Amino acid sequence: KAGVTQTPRYLIKTRGQQVTLSCSPISGHRSVSWYQQTPGQGLQFLFEYFSETQRNKGNFPGRFSGRQFSNSRSEMNVSTLELGDSALYLCASSITGTHRTQYFGPGTRLTVL
């Protein structure tokens, strides 16, 4: 099976812009989670989607949003970008919410100038 894929892999934006990141989970996986990784804060949970519903959200401002489509693909959006949003954004999928092992994609490196 193909692994989790994320597009784009690298992105450069300027402050105030918005960005959309995409994640395609492993075939058959219905749960998709997003994480932000920065040198200062480490890995932090953003949100989790299952069957097109957001079931869980981390402690991030409303500028961070996401959605999941019927084919389980997911997108996350960050509006009004700030310098501090520069990070590696990781998407992970799992079969269902009860399977604890998550399979991570390679990440999208976002740089905000």
Add this chain to the structure above:
Amino acid sequence: SQQGEEDPQALSIQEGENATMNCSYKTSINNLQWYRQNSGRGLVHLILIRSNEREKHSGRLRVTLDTSKKSSSLLITASRAADTASYFCATDQTSGAGSYQLTFGKGTKLSVIP
């Protein structure tokens, strides 16, 4: 917030030596997992140990869990240069909606010198 805290933050060893990393966490857990991340890339799941297990092996990996001390350790035996990576422990918390999230420590950066 960080649930797990890895120790040491960085570790440098010679190829063939064993590497031990420790993780402490704050609240009760269902499971504890270890992941590996090669520089700036995605995480790879290594092993999961349930709260009612004390030790688990997978190839050259050995994980122990002490729930009374809220701590876990990851031992990599006979290390190889390819083991150079950052290692993270993660605990999972279940939300009321049936979802769960992984809470990661800050990781141990392992360098294996050939």
